Amino acid sequence: MVAGGPAAPAELPDSSPLITRLEIAPLTVRGRRTSGQGVQALDIRPRQLLLEIWKATTRYSFVNEEWMFGGRNGRNSISDAEQLLCIMYPGYQMAGMGFVRPDETARDVAEALAQLGDCRQIPHVMVRTLLDYMERYSDEKGNPSFAGGSYFQPERDGEELTVEQLELEVVDSFSMSITLSLAVLGFVKELRPTVRRASWQEEMNALETAAAGRLTAAMVGTLRSFTVRSFTAESEDGRELCDLVNVSGSSQENVLYELRDALAQVRASLSELTMDVETPSSEVMEDDTQLFECGWTWGITRDAPPVEVGTASRVSHAPGVAEAKVSLYFTLVALDGITDLFSDRTKRLNLITPEQQGLARALRIRLKLAQRYWATIARFGRNRWALEEIPWRGRQPENEGTETDYESLLATSITVEALTTEQSIRDVDIERVAKILEQLARRGRVTGRARQGELAITLHDPGIRIELTGAETLGPPVAWQVADFSTTLLKSVARTAYITRDSVLRDRLVTLADQIWSQHLQRRQVAAGPNAMLWDNIGNVFNPGDAVNPGDALASDEWAGTNPSWYFTERVMESLVAVAGISEIAPYSKRLADLALEMLTEADHLHACELLRQSWSFAVPTRTQLCGIETNLRRAREIRELQPATAIAILQKALRELDALALARWA
Structure with missing residues (x-):
């Protein structure tokens, strides 16, 4: 769940199960300054x-x-x-x-x-x-x-x-x-x-x-904002798409051939679209020479048909004016909301009514379709992904800059969500995503100091302007300002760490999350005034002199008197929930699991030897100790795959006890 709009440590109780490591550079935190040299663990x-x-x-x-x-x-x-x-x-x-x-x-x-x-x-x-x-x-x-x-x-x-x-x-x-x-x-x-x-x-x-009626209406509106747009390879859109994915410098013909092959499965899935909302023509599904894109535009598309639902009286079916052209930003926004329809909590509490089930199924088809399409485009290429070409190439060479950095982040976020649905996730793919996120953090000056007048600052203040094409039919041209680069980045890092069990890669991602929080997001928290502990004090991260237009910046102490930005506060909250989710999945180290297996084999052998040597007529403490060792070995065997380091610790204790018995016998 992400939405857009204008920009703008006490001790934890013992009952809290969610603790994640953070390293924080020296800075003032709640009125005090951290001590020590360099980076301090927190x-x-x-x-x-x-x-x-x-x-x-x-x-x-x-x-x-x-x-x-x-x-x-x-x-x-x-x-x-x-x-x-x-x-x-x-x-x-x-x-x-x-x-x-x-x-x-x-x-x-x-x-x-x-x-x-x-x-x-x-x-x-x-x-x-x-x-x-x-x-x-x-x-x-x-x-x-x-x-x-x-x-x-x-x-x-x-x-x-x-x-x-x-x-x-x-x-x-x-x-x-x-x-x-x-x-x-x-x-x-x-x-x-x-x-x-x-x-x-x-x-x-x-x-x-009221909530049920609003849910139905929101689902209908989301359906009516989805679009599938086709174009020829020779058109301007076709050339831009081919240029976007052509990172190896191949000929246009080879790129088109490989792109059509890569999108074949997505094209075949277009026939699954139901409810006659922006259903693509048979020409798109049958003619593989046609290129296409699918996802969400900013609002209800122009001439979008109504959706028949059981509670139609609760849905206004307002006429749409949005141009049927896909926006990566609004696609990610829609995907976040749709995902909540299929959460474990929604299923457990049975929150979707029978008349909403059809809407939910139609949205799920579109969710999978959009994820698969953009993940295919992002990972297109034999040796190098199109997504790894940062920034994504703009519509014109002069547009390659902060705007396409943001689009690279959006495409990465969609790719991460697509990876979570794949049956077999390869750590090599996750590592490539991690490199992209690290690079975006540096380029966006989230984990590095910005120079005065640097364009990267505009990612955060004032943010990226998205033109809402079609709205100008009712008045002057309309724009939508988004400035959630850092929170979207942190959420994507947390989600990537969530889906990997490789301990080394996970630690690397957690370290990146630490840096995003300590070097950027935490500093944007308002320190005093009626909105203390809320966001957004962007002036505390980028000094007034750092801004592209210094005259537009507020002094740091002026932010305390402004109203809070619920736009940014909500996204910080959401990213913290994502960080907490990392703790739900245990890390995994094959090296430690293999080591635990070898230790377990030796411990089993030594234990069996002691059982053969010892007589049950021996002292009770010895028999009790052997039973305790057997229990520990059984426990280590049970948790070896899930908690290999803990299994090793248990086995070390068992091996020391077995060695003590052997020494006592020879003494």
Whole structure:
């Protein structure tokens, strides 16, 4: 779940299972400066940091018994959802951070959310706040709305967007609403058994109905924003695609032949598209001389047909104006939201209704199709991937720069998600992805110092501008500003570390995550003022003199007086959840596993020899010791594959005890 918009350590309780290593360079942290020379080791505790975000969010948002919406860029359906997800998302994504059942709420969770009340009041405050959100972003007929509002910007300074343009629905809002609606539906389902009061039951029923309707509408909007666009190899788009993947300097004919062969499986999958939403013509599926691309554009495509669903009265089917041209950014945004539809929690709580199942299946087909297409394009090439050519080649040579660096990151993120679905993941592929992420971190000045006036700074401030082609039919040209390079990078690094079990490669990725956090993201946290411990203080990373336009920069102490950026705070929260997820998968070292097997073989042999030599008439301590050794050997054999280092430690103890018995016999 990622959405777009304008840019803008206490001790961990023993109950927390998620601790990841972090190395942090000397800098001021919460009012103190780290000591020592060079890099100092520090533990990043995702749970504790998320609890701090909760405390800061509720302190800023819940004033005088009322939730105050709005941030740095004003109110809209996306910003308000980001503000709510800063609370809701970790609550269901991470074990031990739930606050639905009062009797099961952890003490540190209750303390972090104490601004909302006690353990029994917290859920009911959130019910009322979530219901307020659902009602505000619905039209007079009760249909959910997904307008971009204040996140839209005019392409040219001095122009003003029309009301019709501000009300345009955007993929970011669809994706964010899918995630928020699922969080709400699960929240209500788990809360209902604990509620007895009739008035509260009515509020929860209203919230559940509104969330289900919003989920359906968001799924429909996401479907209507998907597109498959075909073009000939001789067209401008065809030449650009061939140029993008041709990293070896092959002839145009060879590239076209290999590209068509690589995309054959994706082309065959186009026939699986259902619901008649931007279904490609038979010419694209049958004529392999036609090139194509698939994914999501920024909003509902022009002339997109309506989608028939059981709750059609809850879906407005607004006419689309977006040009049917794929955007990597909006494709990744859509994929993140769709993925939440198929999470373990969604399945366990049965959050998808029968009438939504058809929409979910159609979205899953598109998810797999887009992932497979862009992963194929990114990994095209025999000796070198197209993705390894950084930056990706722009539409014009002069465009190769920060914008294509960002597109390289987006393509890498999609490739990582595609790798997670493959049955056999090769560490050699993950290592290549790791190299790309390391290079992007350096080029984007996330892990290195920026020079004054360097263009890489624009990746973060003001960010990349995406033209929303088609919106100009209702007024002046419209742009969408994105400045989530560093958070997207950290999330991709964490996801890559999650899918590898190679201990060396995993440690390398964790080290990169450490650097991204300590050298960039942590420094952007506001240190003082009403929005303390929230984001975004970009001036603390790039000094005013570093900016391309120094006059546009704020001094570091001025950020404390500005409103928080829910856009960036939500993405920091999401990246921390991804970092915490690394701990769910144990690392694996074949070298250690093989060593443990060799040690186990020797220990088994020595133990068997002792059993042959010893008599059961011997002293009880000796017999007890041999039984204990046998138990340890059995334990080491059971965990050798999953925890080889632990198995080695157990075997070392067993071998020392066996050697002590041998020495005692010869003494």
